[in-house]
Amino acid sequence: MSxxxxxxxxxxxxxxxxxxxxxxxAVAIGLALSMLVANQAVGAxxxxxxxxxxxxxxxxxxxxxxxxxxxxxxxxxxxxAAAAVPNVTSVVGTxxxxxxxxxxxxxxxxxxxxxxxxxxxxxxGGQGASVTTSLTAAVDAGTLGNRNNSGTMNGTxxxxxxxxxxxxxxxxxxxxxxxxxSTGKALxxxxxxxxxxxxxxxxxxxxxxxxxxxxxxxxxxxxxxAGKTFTVAGTFDAGTTFGNNAIYLTLAEAQAxxxxxxxxxxxxxxxxxxxxxxxxxxALQTALGTDKADVTQGQRNxxxxxxxxxxxxxISLVAYIxxxxxxxxxxxxxxxxxxxxxxxxxxxxxxxxxRNRTIxxxxxxxxxxxxxxxxxxxxxxxxxxxxxxASALISSNSSTAATAQGGPGGFGGGFGGQGGPxxxxxxxxxxxxxxxxxxxxxxxxxxxxxxxxxxSLVPALLTARIRPIEVLRGE
Amino acid sequence: MIEVKDLVRQFKSGDRTIKPVNGVSFELExxxxxxxxxxxxxxxxxxxxxxxxxxxxxxGDVVVDGVSxxxxxxxxxxxxxxxxxGFVFQQFNLIPNLSALDNVMLPMEFAGLRKAARxxxxxxxxxxxxxDSGKHQRRINRLSGGEQQRVAIARALANEPKLILADEPTxxxxxxxxxxxxxxxxxxxxxxxxxxxxxxxxxSLARRADRRFRLLQGALNEEAAARN
Ligand SMILES: Nc1ncnc2c1ncn2[C@@H]1O[C@H](COP(=O)(O)OP(=O)(O)OP(=O)(O)O)[C@@H](O)[C@H]1O
Ligand SMILES: [Mg+2]
Numbered sequence: 001m002s003x004x005x006x007x008x009x010x011x012x013x014x015x016x017x018x019x020x021x022x023x024x025x026a027v028a029i030g031l032a033l034s035m036l037v038a039n040q041a042v043g044a045x046x047x048x049x050x051x052x053x054x055x056x057x058x059x060x061x062x063x064x065x066x067x068x069x070x071x072x073x074x075x076x077x078x079x080x081a082a083a084a085v086p087n088v089t090s091v092v093g094t095x096x097x098x099x100x101x102x103x104x105x106x107x108x109x110x111x112x113x114x115x116x117x118x119x120x121x122x123x124x125g126g127q128g129a130s131v132t133t134s135l136t137a138a139v140d141a142g143t144l145g146n147r148n149n150s151g152t153m154n155g156t157x158x159x160x161x162x163x164x165x166x167x168x169x170x171x172x173x174x175x176x177x178x179x180x181x182s183t184g185k186a187l188x189x190x191x192x193x194x195x196x197x198x199x200x201x202x203x204x205x206x207x208x209x210x211x212x213x214x215x216x217x218x219x220x221x222x223x224x225x226a227g228k229t230f231t232v233a234g235t236f237d238a239g240t241t242f243g244n245n246a247i248y249l250t251l252a253e254a255q256a257x258x259x260x261x262x263x264x265x266x267x268x269x270x271x272x273x274x275x276x277x278x279x280x281x282x283a284l285q286t287a288l289g290t291d292k293a294d295v296t297q298g299q300r301n302x303x304x305x306x307x308x309x310x311x312x313x314x315i316s317l318v319a320y321i322x323x324x325x326x327x328x329x330x331x332x333x334x335x336x337x338x339x340x341x342x343x344x345x346x347x348x349x350x351x352x353x354x355r356n357r358t359i360x361x362x363x364x365x366x367x368x369x370x371x372x373x374x375x376x377x378x379x380x381x382x383x384x385x386x387x388x389x390a391s392a393l394i395s396s397n398s399s400t401a402a403t404a405q406g407g408p409g410g411f412g413g414g415f416g417g418q419g420g421p422x423x424x425x426x427x428x429x430x431x432x433x434x435x436x437x438x439x440x441x442x443x444x445x446x447x448x449x450x451x452x453x454x455x456s457l458v459p460a461l462l463t464a465r466i467r468p469i470e471v472l473r474g475e
Numbered sequence: 476m477i478e479v480k481d482l483v484r485q486f487k488s489g490d491r492t493i494k495p496v497n498g499v500s501f502e503l504e505x506x507x508x509x510x511x512x513x514x515x516x517x518x519x520x521x522x523x524x525x526x527x528x529x530x531x532x533x534x535g536d537v538v539v540d541g542v543s544x545x546x547x548x549x550x551x552x553x554x555x556x557x558x559x560x561g562f563v564f565q566q567f568n569l570i571p572n573l574s575a576l577d578n579v580m581l582p583m584e585f586a587g588l589r590k591a592a593r594x595x596x597x598x599x600x601x602x603x604x605x606x607d608s609g610k611h612q613r614r615i616n617r618l619s620g621g622e623q624q625r626v627a628i629a630r631a632l633a634n635e636p637k638l639i640l641a642d643e644p645t646x647x648x649x650x651x652x653x654x655x656x657x658x659x660x661x662x663x664x665x666x667x668x669x670x671x672x673x674x675x676x677x678x679s680l681a682r683r684a685d686r687r688f689r690l691l692q693g694a695l696n697e698e699a700a701a702r703n
Contacts, residue, residue, distance in 0.1 A: 348568045353557020353585045469530040471568050
């Protein structure tokens with residue numbers, strides 16, 4: 001019989017009590033492990049999101065994303081100022097245009113115009129100049145059109161001619177100074193070529209795949225914007241329905257069409273590394289002035305998603321530590337109780353020559369046996385519960401985020417301005433699957449054992465103070 | 476050789492102090508068998524606990540082979556109990572959830588003996604105290620009082636101690652088994668030079684003793700040896 005065998009034996013001396021202790025420990029350990037798994041999963045998700053946002057910053061005119069409409073538009077001078085900020089590797093200016101189909105009825109154009117003047121309704125609010133095109137939107141207005149139009153149609157509804165399905169959605173035309181989209185990602189050109197020199201005015205255009213299909217456009221086909229004929233140089237795939245209901249022009253061309261040469265509706269600033277993004281964002285904001293420009297990292301709703309995930313991460317970390325401390329406390333109290341109960345027996349061991357160390361080790365091992373059993377049951381609990389716990393944590397948090405975002409999200413939703421990316425963020429939030437990975441569980445159990453050793457050390461040291469004469473005391 | 480010098484142990488109970496051991500002095504030669512008698516509550520167990528370093532005297536000293544226990548640190552006293560002392564407790568004090576064999580092996584484990592060696596010696600010792608081999612693996616709390624007493628004696632002999640302190644070792648045994656234990660103890664003192672001090676009211680055991688003491692009002696008085 002060894003110290004370990006004796007400890008195992010002692011752990012099972014009172015089976016009912018052992019079962020109760022193991023059950024309580026299992027709950028604490030299971031909770032700790034679940035929280036750890038949730039923490040890890042959320043942490044991994046945050047990194048993923050941050051990586052997807054990448055090293056680009058978006059600069060919009062001050063107030064451009066609010067309801068008030070934009071302030072002063074950005075200019076080429078500001079683009080130069082942004083380029084001069086340290087760690088900035090490139091600045092790409094963009095000019096957004098809202099195109100509406102030429103052949104619209106009066107009622108419809110009222111609706112469309114209403115939509116176009118809605119601040120924040122797609123793209124940088126208030127900055128989208130409205131021009132006509134021969135193209136038809138690839139996105140069916142359908143219910144989206146009804147829903148979004150209902151507010152602005154109120155004034156004209158009395159004439160009874162409101163034909164909601166006939167209402168056509170606007171098409172976004174973006175003038176860009178490089179072959180990137182509004183978030184700084186390279187365009188995925190699926191056929192044809194790019195626009196070549198993006199700085200010069202040109203009648204070449206890139207058309208989104210669905211928009212091209214809807215209007216039977218191929219590379220080389222032509223269409224008109226504001227009466228001017230453009231040729232399709234290539235088609236691109238933005239990966240989303242709304243993203244593909246768009247065209248790209250060269251920056252100079254878009255500025256000319258809008259009649260605002262030198263004006264930018266936004267700038268995409270690329271930073272040299274991930275670590276410098278935060279500091280560069282601040283430096284950029286200072287260089288451009290808060291009254292002139294808003295600097296945001298990637299999509300705003302992604303930031304909201306990340307910050308709500310960060311709070312989930314914080315909560316789960318606190319809960320993990322609390323559950324771990326609870327497990328330690330349970331061990332401490334149980335072992336103190338056992339030491340008191342076995343005073344006389346400890347006296348016997350000392351009377352027959354056991355060292356203090358031997359007895360201390362025996363008690364620590366006994367605690368570890370209880371913790372090992374608790375961990376087995378706790379890990380089982382965690383592997384079943386952690387998914388539910390994590391998604392409960394995340395859904396409660398993302399619903400808060402949704403409420404906060406509800407206004408602009410719902411507003412622009414129909415026009416694809418913010419609805420698309422926001423929907424994506426919700427999807428990201430709910431897709432955090434907290435699978436209990438063996439590595440994380442193992443690390444968590446190691447931490448539980450460390451806490452158990454600390455927790456049982458106090459009672460183990462108490463055994464050193466018991467004197468061998470206890471053996472003669474009556475039971 | 477064990478020398479006891481003016482040993483005093485007092486207890487405070489309420490505002491009264493009692494001195495069950497009050498100035499006890501004696502010497503015992505190596506290999507001698509000594510017995511102590513005295514009324515219940517006279518302090519016999521208290522005296523044994525002082526000799527076995529389970530307890531510390533209020534004053535006085537115990538010197539074992541020239542080493543004073545009063546001057547030893549706790550770790551050395553633990554070593555003294557482990558190596559030099561075999562204690563048979565009046566209440567046995569075996570570990571209830573361990574088997575007879577495991578109980579006897581325990582002091583040998585503390586002394587660092589290898590597992591096979593301690594299992595073998597434990598079996599021999601249990602055979603010496605006439606515990607059926609079928610009961611070696613039985614848990615202590617499933618053994619009778621007399622069986623437990625014999626396991627306690629086997630455990631005391633485990634590390635071949637120089638001094639065996641036995642508190643009523645035959646109290647729970649029938650005459651025949653008691654006689655066997657008495658024979659075992661006296662052969663140890665005779666053949667193995669083990670010093671044995673027994674608290675006993677067993678006449679047949681007291682008769683075998685080289686020296687006989689009576690504890691009376693805290694003082695130990697030697698009675699005339701009556702060897703046969
Ligand atoms: N820790 C203690 N505190 C107070 N009094 C004690 C303590 N230990 C023993 N005593 C008292 O000391 C006296 C001697 O006790 P001890 O156990 O030595 O008697 P004993 O001679 O062994 O008796 P018995 O033959 O009944 O076993 C008793 O009166 C007992 O109540
Ligand atoms: Mg006694």
